[in-house]
Amino acid sequence: MPVTIKMIAKEMRLAVGTVSQGLRNDPRIAEATKRRVVQTAHEMGYVLSDFGRALKSGKSNIIGYFLIDITKSFYADIMKGIAREATSNNYGVLFSAPLQEYANEIAQIKYFEQKRVEGIIISGCEPETWEYLERLNKNGIPVIVCGDYTKKSNIEEVVTDDFTGGQIAAEHFINLGHQKMAYYNPEKKFNYRLNGFTDTVINTKLPSPVVCDSKDGLKKSLSQANRPTAIFAYKDLDALEVMEIANSIGLKVPEELSVIGYDDDVYSAFKSINLTTLRQQKNEIGKLSVVNLLKKINGEKIKTTLLKPELIIRGSTSRKGG
Amino acid sequence: MPVTIKMIAKEMRLAVGTVSQGLRNDPRIAEATKRRVVQTAHEMGYVLSDFGRALKSGKSNIIGYFLIDITKSFYADIMKGIAREATSNNYGVLFSAPLQEYANEIAQIKYFEQKRVEGIIISGCEPETWEYLERLNKNGIPVIVCGDYTKKSNIEEVVTDDFTGGQIAAEHFINLGHQKMAYYNPEKKFNYRLNGFTDTVINTKLPSPVVCDSKDGLKKSLSQANRPTAIFAYKDLDALEVMEIANSIGLKVPEELSVIGYDDDVYSAFKSINLTTLRQQKNEIGKLSVVNLLKKINGEKIKTTLLKPELIIRGSTSRKGG
DNA sequence: CTGAAAGCGCTAACAT
């Protein structure tokens, strides 16, 4: 079992209080005594226990990170950002990857409460879990939504500015001379990418983009005479699907069809894929989630933070007609 | 601030001990009282604090996971396995992603000690950190090496059976009639894949595989008249590099060159990549790391666990000569 | 400059 200050005190024939203060460099303790205390503690292999301190102070110095689907590589960088920023603020990150079941998620959050986390960062959850989270956020533990939202709520978010992302995609297509465009989102997940995209297209007096929400719909749309010449996909994986379908019906990318993805996953940079895409500031999303959460923990008011995506131009887009 | 049993006791005019026992369904408390206690606790929004309990029991119910490079998608699945297995054993996972600096890593581990984690799972660290870890593992906190090792040590591992992986790759090539083979590992990282590969090739009386540890070396080797017709790459990303180089010098994959990767990253299944590769049981690696760590925490002896990789045959390998 | 003691939330042994 671990060495305690009590043991050190006994060993040195000092009072526990003196040892405690000595270790924390309290000015009221004589320099010589401090040195001896620190020295002895080191020799005995003492490591401060956060239990005692946390119990006393009421501060656990832990935040919880709740991530519903860690498989998406998107979150790997976010996690790194979270872990590093938390660490550099002397906070620990308690990690949880619940199964996508309501009961499971609530159990996880309760577990966080048991551990007395000071705040929770959440990346996705079942809709039913929101009610619990919002209550928690209101009277108790601050919550920040990170990376993506399942549902709009009054909880502050740190997310990519999807509306701007949609605008940027549309502008790129428009600059390349495209007129007939489409949007592909087989997950049917609500987001602002479509809004930004459509708004920009319409404001330029071009025909409203076709919205495809299934593989079949996309295929059908691409096979028509009056087919779109540019497609904005919900995410990189969807963009790959678009390219495969285009390939299967004999459409060359980018000569006959321009494609833009979203996320800039690792593989998108491969020469054989070479996808033009909107890169999200993943690491920064994680970092700012922590920054905002800590502010919230300290009682500061914060706002939802939107991070601009960046257009990475590669080989899947070109001037209309090649 | 959170509701405590003390508050509940005051509210109900009961003793704290009674409330504590009532909540934990102690048989000595009357059923009626128990119900009232549970009911009141619920109404007051009570959540048990692990501080008190941990302080009393000396058990934190937390393990630490130390992951040096979370960007590799390889670890995303491992983390999921770890988090889920830990959760189902009522353990929390304190996550850390230190920068690759010796001092930083030690600081992180000390932080784990402060939080009184009961065990540590580690995926990669600087060589200098090993000494500290081994000491910790010996007299104090159990450690498990997960997914990969930086250095061989006396700490038990949960890793893929790389030797067998190398054998499987060699056998596949041999079955396809290949005779001249090569191994490509630009990271120059030591591992048993090469051993298993080479052993099998030599035992079949075929010429020992050429080992390439740089892009240039690989290119040179592939340009010779007596070039290898099959290459085993250290990981999928390296296999992609092999394919790109092959392409750049006009060698068709798989007709003129067979390639096997390692890991089965997401993109390897893409039609445009279609890489034959050795899949690691990532989720299982995470899960068993926790299982073994908990055993170690409970004082059981455990052994290094090797998980068999599985050959996923796709389109990057074919019979010699097409 | 250092010691003593109370208290953070909880549990368990003992007392009523």
Next chain:
DNA sequence: ATGTTAGCGCTTTCAG
């Protein structure tokens, strides 16, 4: 059947 109390490791206040 319930109450009382001591103590887990630490900080802090107050005495000496």
